[in-house]
Amino acid sequence: MARFNVSGLLVLFVALVLPSGALALWPIPRNLTTGTSALKLDTNFTISVNVSDSPSDLVDAVNQTKQYLENDRLGRLVVGRGANDTAALSGAKTISGLTLSLEENTTVNSIAYEARLKLEDRVEGYRLTIPNDGSDATLVANTTLGLYRGLTTFSQIWYWYGGETYTLEAPFEIADLPAYPYRGLGLDTSRHYFPVDSILRTLDAMSWVKINTFHWHVTDSQSWPLYVVEYPDLAQYGAYSAQQVYSEQDIQNILSYAGAHGIDVLLEIDTPGHSGSIGSAYPDYIACMYETPWSSYAGEPPAGQLRMTVPEVVNFTTSLLSSVAKTMPSSYFSTGGDEINSACYLDDPITSTYLNTTNTTLNGVLDTFTNSTHSALVGLGKTPVVWEEMVLEWNLTSLSNETIVMTWISSQDAAAIADKGFRIVQAPSNYFYLDEGQGSWVGGDPFGGSGTFITWQYAYTYDPLANLTESQQALVLGGQQILWAEQSAAQNLEPTVWPRAAASAEIFWSATQPGGIPLNGTEALPRLQDLRYRMVQRGLNAIPLQPEWCSLRPHACDQYS
Amino acid sequence: MARFNVSGLLVLFVALVLPSGALALWPIPRNLTTGTSALKLDTNFTISVNVSDSPSDLVDAVNQTKQYLENDRLGRLVVGRGANDTAALSGAKTISGLTLSLEENTTVNSIAYEARLKLEDRVEGYRLTIPNDGSDATLVANTTLGLYRGLTTFSQIWYWYGGETYTLEAPFEIADLPAYPYRGLGLDTSRHYFPVDSILRTLDAMSWVKINTFHWHVTDSQSWPLYVVEYPDLAQYGAYSAQQVYSEQDIQNILSYAGAHGIDVLLEIDTPGHSGSIGSAYPDYIACMYETPWSSYAGEPPAGQLRMTVPEVVNFTTSLLSSVAKTMPSSYFSTGGDEINSACYLDDPITSTYLNTTNTTLNGVLDTFTNSTHSALVGLGKTPVVWEEMVLEWNLTSLSNETIVMTWISSQDAAAIADKGFRIVQAPSNYFYLDEGQGSWVGGDPFGGSGTFITWQYAYTYDPLANLTESQQALVLGGQQILWAEQSAAQNLEPTVWPRAAASAEIFWSATQPGGIPLNGTEALPRLQDLRYRMVQRGLNAIPLQPEWCSLRPHACDQYS
Known part of the structure; x- marks a missing residue:
């Protein structure tokens, strides 16, 4: 767990609950900075892999991520599902690419290879930067496995309404790695x-x-x-x-x-x-x-x-297990x-x-x-x-x-x-x-x-x-x-x-929310709602967590609210 | 509920649990006689509707029943799923048809019409006879709705193994009608x-x-x-x-x-x-x-x-409801x-x-x-x-x-x-x-x-x-x-x-088992297992009731058995 260093990242602030909805990231990154800019995903959005001899499972993961970006079509969990975001999007910048790269001097292995190492040797951290000025996003890690985790996070950033794939929370600065192996x-x-x-x-x-x-x-x-x-x-x-x-x-x-x-x-x-x-x-x-x-x-x-x-x-048992x-x-x-x-x-x-x-x-x-x-x-x-x-x-x-x-x-x-x-x-x-x-x-x-x-x-x-x-x-x-x-x-x-x-x-x-705040179900529910709805969009039969009336109104159905 | 009379049917005996498996009927018919003969369903099995001006929903129901007979392919819930039935089937007769008819002097209405009558006017009873000598089965009722219920029962009779659709419990004599409307x-x-x-x-x-x-x-x-x-x-x-x-x-x-x-x-x-x-x-x-x-x-x-x-x-409310x-x-x-x-x-x-x-x-x-x-x-x-x-x-x-x-x-x-x-x-x-x-x-x-x-x-x-x-x-x-x-x-x-x-x-x-014996979960479980597996065969995501080991061994997982 020592191969990735996040100390260089300055955590500017932590956005946990936005007035307009929830942050759709699950698990919540360990270090996270978000903003309040709208940002649209280009219809010809590209993911570039700046990795020599890129292993085939990394290429597959990139293609899968592009499919999720195109097909998730997750409406924000607010009344109207994004119908009221049109104004915010009218002046928004468009981001057209994400570039993946490994830290210098790293040996390139497949995701599968990295995933099967001893627990103490697994390196899953990554850094993801999504600017709000329309310039490309960057994803950097020490391993292909870290890049894979970062792609997973990237695919959770985006909502969809009326043909636009977008976020209202750019820019993003994420430095993430797991609390437990x-x-x-x-x-x-x-x-x-x-x-x-x-x-x-x-x-x-x-x-x-x-x-x-x-x-x-x-x-x-x-x-x-x-x-x-x-x-x-x-x-x-x-x-x-x-x-x-x-x-x-x-x-x-x-x-x-x-x-x-x-x-x-x-x-x-x-x-x-x-x-x-x-x-x-x-x-x-x-x-x-x-x-x-x-x-x-x-x-x-x-x-x-x-x-x-x-x-x-x-x-027999010894031979069988062997x-x-x-x-x-x-x-x-x-x-x-x-x-x-x-x-x-x-x-x-x-x-x-x-x-x-x-x-x-x-x-x-x-x-x-x-x-x-x-x-x-x-x-x-x-x-x-x-x-x-x-x-x-x-x-x-x-x-x-x-x-x-x-x-x-x-x-x-x-x-x-x-x-x-x-x-x-x-x-x-x-x-x-x-x-x-x-x-x-x-x-x-x-x-x-x-x-x-x-x-x-x-x-x-x-x-x-x-x-x-x-x-x-x-x-x-x-x-x-x-x-x-x-x-x-x-x-x-x-x-x-x-x-x-x-x-x-x-x-x-995650172990905690960013900044060391203890995990809390009340904070987590809107994010988990987002995850559940995204799972359904991906064809998984995940159960609903509340009546949809509540899902569209974060915290309106909290106890005695 | 008076339009159907079952008193003419002599109930010879009641077979509830057969040594070789369970009776797959759910709900259990009110009056039921079964035997121990193997009987195969002809690959060109036909269902004849001896009803003048047969309503289209009855024709649809007959076609649906034929599809179930062909596609259910439910293996018996025993170890081997029917592999051991080959001997019993070698000398079995083959049944090639079922004939539907209404009692004389009945007005022919659609199933839908009959289903929407006042509760006291609904007539859902039927008589179903399946001989074990290879002659045609007969289904008689006072209404198309009764015929529909009988078709439903007929489709639950059959198991499948190795290309054969069959029962081991012919002949059947069923006179059935609901206990509650x-x-x-x-x-x-x-x-x-x-x-x-x-x-x-x-x-x-x-x-x-x-x-x-x-x-x-x-x-x-x-x-x-x-x-x-x-x-x-x-x-x-x-x-x-x-x-x-x-x-x-x-x-x-x-x-x-x-x-x-x-x-x-x-x-x-x-x-x-x-x-x-x-x-x-x-x-x-x-x-x-x-x-x-x-x-x-x-x-x-x-x-x-x-x-x-x-x-x-x-x-407003009155007008809306109207x-x-x-x-x-x-x-x-x-x-x-x-x-x-x-x-x-x-x-x-x-x-x-x-x-x-x-x-x-x-x-x-x-x-x-x-x-x-x-x-x-x-x-x-x-x-x-x-x-x-x-x-x-x-x-x-x-x-x-x-x-x-x-x-x-x-x-x-x-x-x-x-x-x-x-x-x-x-x-x-x-x-x-x-x-x-x-x-x-x-x-x-x-x-x-x-x-x-x-x-x-x-x-x-x-x-x-x-x-x-x-x-x-x-x-x-x-x-x-x-x-x-x-x-x-x-x-x-x-x-x-x-x-x-x-x-x-x-x-x-059913209200009771045939003969007035109270309903009993221990008796019912193997039948409900059959129903659940048939539902799955028909593409419904019905939950399993027990580990499959138990499902294949009726009563082996009863309490303290």
């Missing part, structure tokens, strides 16, 4: 299969809010949709159907699309729990497979966990480790016999199992990622301090993880689970609940550093919202996720 | 505008579950999207934009599409509350228009109610009447001066106002429909006992309405509000809630006759679920409504 979105493709198109569309939307990690919980006990060359039986018997498999080509498409959109793919193969679907191909490897009552052996149906006492199973991990360009790989059910093992004759005859504990066999899988991943150059139970519930000597730990059970749990010295990704269910509030789906349970729907504004109140000491805070790499898919599929993916997942995107990119 | 779905198009295409798609889905009334809450304080020939200023100034108006042609398209799909359109123009948008064109007619703090004058922003003490406003009602083919029209805010009137100088100088009460002026609007509607042959406050909160001599009263505040309120002798449509918010659980949308309210998401299985436990005496029960015409659109728009309409709104569709069509 990890900004993710999680998706579970095991409870339901999501077609590749749905995933690509999700990656698009992630890129619009500068989310840089797709945490892909690809398998679970319900289904195994992942094709693995060395283990084709897993998908053949474990997928819902032959049509619900991510083929090698599908996976490559997702990886390269993600990379070109500045997104790293953190794949998770959850072990040793949440693995019942492996039993479809390898029934001997799974304890308590489909056992009933499921509630005795798993948090949800069906039950099934890897028999980690059996050496063949340990070898087979998958070696095809993944990311520096990270998650082995899961959540919700290991002890009863499943203790009631399993094979496991319990081993434990009894060898006088071993579950903790001991989990340590051996994890040592085997993690050693293999480290050997492939991957940093393992695990769920919080692996450090809070189990006492494993096999976990290197390099391991990244993902919280989920509660927003209270980070301190205990930090106490053990691990780096943290914050995904607390009580703020960031997008499936909460969909109600119970267990059959015969008409009165069962499933948490409360977490609104964007509630998620937005989350403080990733709460209750942490300064040294503990340094261990927080970022965080993410996540969609578990018990009741989500392609049909409701977009409205369930968007624009809610923009909440964490801003928490972890 | 009113089975609705409500949609609010004021908080958000829904494009005509979204409404037509909703009408499609309603027809699939035999919902027969589209309760269109078309206007409210937020916007006035309804074009009215005599009052064009209302939409010109009160709509969100010129593109967010239902034109005369749009309205005709919706009305005729609804009619052809067996659906009556109950239009609601809510008065005298929920009418602030009228003030955009007629500011003098509205009390407390956009007054702040809005929470003092309205349940939600913006405030605004018709100044019902002003004779010009009473005349202008709209006369273009509506329905026998019913709703004048709303919910949530009248007294403070709005008492703080309004014009209203309070009138009340003080004439020594009149709000109740008195509301009575005069209602008498004027309802008399005009009755003069047009319309039966007025009102919300429950009009009889429970106000004491109006102007309400004829013909008036239909819609509950919403609580499922406990029907008895008090019945005590006053009014007929009832049940739309209790605590069971039937589809927007509950979306969270607070008021700005600056991060911790605000908005009820709990009401799952289909909870809505399905609703008993429309609970706490009513036998004579009170006779006043219940039916009921509906409803979507208020503060946080819903085209982007999330389908996943928010479907398949949840099928819950009330079955409550009010």
